[in-house]
Amino acid sequence: MLDKLTTIQIQRFYNNLQKNGRVQRKGYPELKDKSLSPRVVCGVHTLLSNCLDQAVAEHLILSNPAQGCKLPKLEKKEMRILPQEKIGMYPAEADRRGLLAAFYLELTTGLRRGELLALCWTGLNAETKTISVTKQVNRIKGELVVSPPKTQNSVRTLAIPQQAVDLLIEEHKKHPGNPYMFPSPKTGTMYDPDAFRRTHDKILKAIGAEHVRFHDMRHLFATLSLKNGVDVKTLSGALGHYSAGFTLNTYTHATAQMKQDAADTIGMVISGEM
Numbered sequence: 001m002l003d004k005l006t007t008i009q010i011q012r013f014y015n016n017l018q019k020n021g022r023v024q025r026k027g028y029p030e031l032k033d034k035s036l037s038p039r040v041v042c043g044v045h046t047l048l049s050n051c052l053d054q055a056v057a058e059h060l061i062l063s064n065p066a067q068g069c070k071l072p073k074l075e076k077k078e079m080r081i082l083p084q085e086k087i088g089m090y091p092a093e094a095d096r097r098g099l100l101a102a103f104y105l106e107l108t109t110g111l112r113r114g115e116l117l118a119l120c121w122t123g124l125n126a127e128t129k130t131i132s133v134t135k136q137v138n139r140i141k142g143e144l145v146v147s148p149p150k151t152q153n154s155v156r157t158l159a160i161p162q163q164a165v166d167l168l169i170e171e172h173k174k175h176p177g178n179p180y181m182f183p184s185p186k187t188g189t190m191y192d193p194d195a196f197r198r199t200h201d202k203i204l205k206a207i208g209a210e211h212v213r214f215h216d217m218r219h220l221f222a223t224l225s226l227k228n229g230v231d232v233k234t235l236s237g238a239l240g241h242y243s244a245g246f247t248l249n250t251y252t253h254a255t256a257q258m259k260q261d262a263a264d265t266i267g268m269v270i271s272g273e274m
Contacts, residue, residue: 001062003051009066010048017041018072023141027261038072067207069231080212080222089207099199101164101171102182105131109158110221110239113214118146119181121172126165130157133240144190154240185268222251 014142021036049066056064082090087107094103106116114136123132133156137146149155166183175183184191200214225235238248 002055005052005061007065007067011069014041014045014069014071017044036076042071042074045069047222050268079216079219079223080210080224082212082214086207089219091201093203093206096200097203101167101180102196103200103203104167105160105164106217107221108161108164110218110225111158112136112150112154112218113193113196115154115240117182117193117196120179121181122169122179122183124165126169128164129160129165132157135266137193139193144192146190149240150186151242153237153241154241156237156240159239169243184203204258206233207258219251222247244258 017036018038018041020034021040021144022034024030024034030152045066049064052061052064052066055061071084091104093105094100102116105111109116109131111119111133115133118135119131119133125131133149135146136149136154137144139145166254175188180189180190182191183189186194186195187263188269197214200217204211222235222239225238226232230245233244236244239247241247241250
């Protein structure tokens with residue numbers, strides 16, 4: 001019964017999630033750390049609180065018991081990206097493993113891993129040089145689950161460079177009857193996100209690069225885009241962010257240099273008129 005739910009119960013639930021929220025998957029090595037990050041716990045709170053707000057609106061409960069809970073403090077982790085001297089080596093190593101198309105597309109679009117692996121050939125338009133992002137894949141309770149992207153903004157059509165189109169056309173010739181762009185080389189079915197991440201890790205080790213998460217390749221795409229003149233609104237749409245403001249806040253390290261470059265440019269213009 002919703003009216004029996006208390007703030008203390010929800011607080012205990014959040015505390016337990018933070019300490020022991022990760023689920024041990026059958027057949028996998030035992031987890032050394034079962035804690036969930038503050039960001040995940042806060043995400044759970046947002047979802048639950050929104051549901052309880054709706055219950056208040058429908059007069060099922062008088063107030064939202066989640067509002068009084070104390071949430072873990074979000075820690076802003078330092079963004080780590082592949083160093084400049086390793087960027088060319090990364091796709092070269094992927095090519096040696098027969099996976100150039102997938103990793104090249106990641107570097108030039110910044111797709112989330114689940115979005116990349118859920119891509120189907122029906123989403124490619126070689127003439128307009130675009131791909132449609134309409135779903136994602138995640139592993140839930142040991143099973144691969146395909147679902148809509150995390151937000152409505154994540155459903156999008158991306159422009160891709162001609163080289164990516166050419167690589168995808170060549171990739172299609174390898175498995176023309178398979179609906180997935182990047183099927184598992186072992187099973188021929190959808191690529192397991194965990195196995196794909198492990199391949200990323202092996203590529204980094206092979207090129208002698210310090211470890212960066214696969215998700216950080218998305219940050220690399222964004223940082224390089226900003227530093228090479230892509231406007232924030234266009235980048236925000238490509239990344240599937242809900243606003244350009246969120247993109248600006250996330251990539252402050254890159255936009256700060258853009259602001260300085262803009263200031264220097266206008267300074268030179270004014271000086272030239274003096």
